Amino acid sequence: MRDICICQEFLTEAHKARICKTAEPLGFAPWFFTPDQLEEAKACLQNCEVLYAHDPELLRAAPASLKWYCCSYAGVDPYCKDPTLFANPDCLLTNSSCYGVTIAEHVVMVLLMLLRRMPEYEEVVRNRGWSNQLPIRSIRDNAFTILGTGDIGVNVADRLRSMGAAKITGLSRSGRAREGFDEVLPIRRLDEVLPGTENLIMALPGTADTVHILNRARIALLPPGAFVVNVGRGTAIEQEPLAEALNAGRLGGAALDVMDPEPLPRDHPLWTAKNLILTPHVSGNMTLGYTCDRNVEMFCRDLENYAAGRPLNSLIDRTRGY
Amino acid sequence: MRDICICQEFLTEAHKARICKTAEPLGFAPWFFTPDQLEEAKACLQNCEVLYAHDPELLRAAPASLKWYCCSYAGVDPYCKDPTLFANPDCLLTNSSCYGVTIAEHVVMVLLMLLRRMPEYEEVVRNRGWSNQLPIRSIRDNAFTILGTGDIGVNVADRLRSMGAAKITGLSRSGRAREGFDEVLPIRRLDEVLPGTENLIMALPGTADTVHILNRARIALLPPGAFVVNVGRGTAIEQEPLAEALNAGRLGGAALDVMDPEPLPRDHPLWTAKNLILTPHVSGNMTLGYTCDRNVEMFCRDLENYAAGRPLNSLIDRTRGY
Numbered sequence: 001m002r003d004i005c006i007c008q009e010f011l012t013e014a015h016k017a018r019i020c021k022t023a024e025p026l027g028f029a030p031w032f033f034t035p036d037q038l039e040e041a042k043a044c045l046q047n048c049e050v051l052y053a054h055d056p057e058l059l060r061a062a063p064a065s066l067k068w069y070c071c072s073y074a075g076v077d078p079y080c081k082d083p084t085l086f087a088n089p090d091c092l093l094t095n096s097s098c099y100g101v102t103i104a105e106h107v108v109m110v111l112l113m114l115l116r117r118m119p120e121y122e123e124v125v126r127n128r129g130w131s132n133q134l135p136i137r138s139i140r141d142n143a144f145t146i147l148g149t150g151d152i153g154v155n156v157a158d159r160l161r162s163m164g165a166a167k168i169t170g171l172s173r174s175g176r177a178r179e180g181f182d183e184v185l186p187i188r189r190l191d192e193v194l195p196g197t198e199n200l201i202m203a204l205p206g207t208a209d210t211v212h213i214l215n216r217a218r219i220a221l222l223p224p225g226a227f228v229v230n231v232g233r234g235t236a237i238e239q240e241p242l243a244e245a246l247n248a249g250r251l252g253g254a255a256l257d258v259m260d261p262e263p264l265p266r267d268h269p270l271w272t273a274k275n276l277i278l279t280p281h282v283s284g285n286m287t288l289g290y291t292c293d294r295n296v297e298m299f300c301r302d303l304e305n306y307a308a309g310r311p312l313n314s315l316i317d318r319t320r321g322y
Numbered sequence: 323m324r325d326i327c328i329c330q331e332f333l334t335e336a337h338k339a340r341i342c343k344t345a346e347p348l349g350f351a352p353w354f355f356t357p358d359q360l361e362e363a364k365a366c367l368q369n370c371e372v373l374y375a376h377d378p379e380l381l382r383a384a385p386a387s388l389k390w391y392c393c394s395y396a397g398v399d400p401y402c403k404d405p406t407l408f409a410n411p412d413c414l415l416t417n418s419s420c421y422g423v424t425i426a427e428h429v430v431m432v433l434l435m436l437l438r439r440m441p442e443y444e445e446v447v448r449n450r451g452w453s454n455q456l457p458i459r460s461i462r463d464n465a466f467t468i469l470g471t472g473d474i475g476v477n478v479a480d481r482l483r484s485m486g487a488a489k490i491t492g493l494s495r496s497g498r499a500r501e502g503f504d505e506v507l508p509i510r511r512l513d514e515v516l517p518g519t520e521n522l523i524m525a526l527p528g529t530a531d532t533v534h535i536l537n538r539a540r541i542a543l544l545p546p547g548a549f550v551v552n553v554g555r556g557t558a559i560e561q562e563p564l565a566e567a568l569n570a571g572r573l574g575g576a577a578l579d580v581m582d583p584e585p586l587p588r589d590h591p592l593w594t595a596k597n598l599i600l601t602p603h604v605s606g607n608m609t610l611g612y613t614c615d616r617n618v619e620m621f622c623r624d625l626e627n628y629a630a631g632r633p634l635n636s637l638i639d640r641t642r643g644y
Contacts, residue, residue: 106434
């Protein structure tokens with residue numbers, strides 16, 4: 001039997017049974033650990049050719065005989081930035097793009113909070129006040145631009161569409177058409193798109209190309225009153241000009257689930273920026289049954305591919321970072 | 323020409339043109355006022371047989387020759403409770419059920435805020451803190467009970483369905499099946515439904531039958547951790563036991579856009595209840611283009627019905643209150 005080291009906190013007995021049922025007929029023996037059994041996991045890992053986990057330090061402890069690291073997170077930028085984590089330079093890396101549903105629910109929530117001016121109403125209510133109706137906007141009949149047309153972008157587009165959005169524009173590296181989008185443009189055309197973008201949703205991976213993709217100049221291209229939502233990586237936005245544009249009222253509001261660095265330092269200007277909804281990197285929450293089931297399912301399917309010598313569905317190009 | 327008095331703040335020139343185009347060929351002359359021209363509106367009203375407005379005091383100034391009052395709001399409980407507002411006891415009353423879209427967006431927003439524990443995350447962020455991931459819930463694969471299957475209930479059901487809700491149960495007086503609901507039960511079966519209701523959405527009109535429909539005993543029937551959203555009328559909930567159940571952690575959270583009275587007194591226990599999202603009666607906001615267009619459209623269609631002597635689509639039974 002070929003050994004698989006699995007170190008996850010979310011696996012139910014049903015998930016473990018599902019993995020065993022896939023692995024054993026293919027000649028693999030899964031060994032299960034939780035993150036509080038890190039030392040035991042590291043010891044077991046010495047004989048394993050596959051690791052299914054989400055901890056860079058556990059990967060660093062793996063021997064050169066490790067052939068495949070399946071990361072249960074979607075974002076694998078820490079692994080691509082630091083090749084020294086892999087003792088085997090040819091080790092395969094896969095990610096787990098199963099967070100689209102929960103992140104899309106987060107995006108719908110914060111978008112509606114921005115469109116419906118909840119930061120302002122919440123302040124009124126905190127002061128036990130009442131308020132006249134502020135002018136609000138709607139998802140219905142409005143246009144949305146989504147940076148990134150992967151699992152997250154597609155799930156966001158589906159929900160906006162079903163709530164009556166008038167137009168959904170996607171931007172991706174390739175600009176390849178995707179279902180649910182009215183149009184998908186190559187990301188090099190971003191500067192053309194921003195002046196007409198009242199609602200910008202950013203769901204990009206953290207790669208060298210996406211660092212500060214929304215920089216000071218591009219923030220200035222957005223129309224007055226625009227909203228910005230980021231659920232990809234904090235590095236994608238130049239944060240100081242964002243805070244300035246919010247405080248000056250040039251932007252209508254923003255919602256950031258990701259920041260750079262995380263957590264933010266206590267004196268960071270984002271804490272006090274106007275109409276800014278901050279959440280502590282929780283949109284891709286791992287507590288939903290659906291997300292956990294999909295995570296296990298994606299690992300099992302790629303284990304079948306791996307055993308058969310087929311390409312892995314979720315393979316990451318470690319030099320490109322996605 | 324027969325005169326129509328119209329007193330609204332939201333009408334655009336296009337809306338006025340739409341009304342004139344309907345009214346004039348039918349022999350009606352519309353007179354337009356805004357609420358800050360109340361005295362002029364009252365003077366004009368003396369010769370009018372139709373009033374399209376939303377102000378009880380303006381209605382009170384109408385002569386016995388007024389035959390139809392079209393209220394541009396959905397909730398007409400103030401008019402049904404106080405028959406002295408009508409000089410003509412046989413005056414027709416219609417309402418404007420065009421708020422379903424904007425209220426449904428509000429419901430999706432606050433439901434997601436409850437399911438995703440935003441009141442707790444917001445407190446963490448206000449203290450410039452960070453936080454581990456709290457267990458959250460999802461619209462996907464979850465069940466929802468909607469009290470009221472009118473314009474609001476149907477629009478809420480549509481959105482929950484398209485976000486992957488597992489089951490949507492409606493309750494209405496008749497229990498008549500409606501598209502978008504897995505089942506609709508008569509409201510007399512409420513006590514059977516509550517113990518299995520983790521997510522309760524209340525969108526009922528304010529009538530004698532709906533006062534305290536969610537009373538202390540029924541709040542106790544909800545399962546531990548349940549969420550309650552109310553966008554109908556504040557009188558539908560017995561507020562003190564709701565605040566107690568929230569503070570004791572027996573309910574997971576609540577979101578109230580309507581309260582009794584409005585505004586709440588400054589020492590009211592709801593201001594400080596745990597995991598409670600309060601908004602100052604703004605879910606049916608009148609600032610969306612869609613809502614305003616529908617409002618005018620519904621008035622014009624019923625004006626055609628009125629002129630032809632046909633029954634009005636939005637007629638209210640003033641004794642039943644809906």
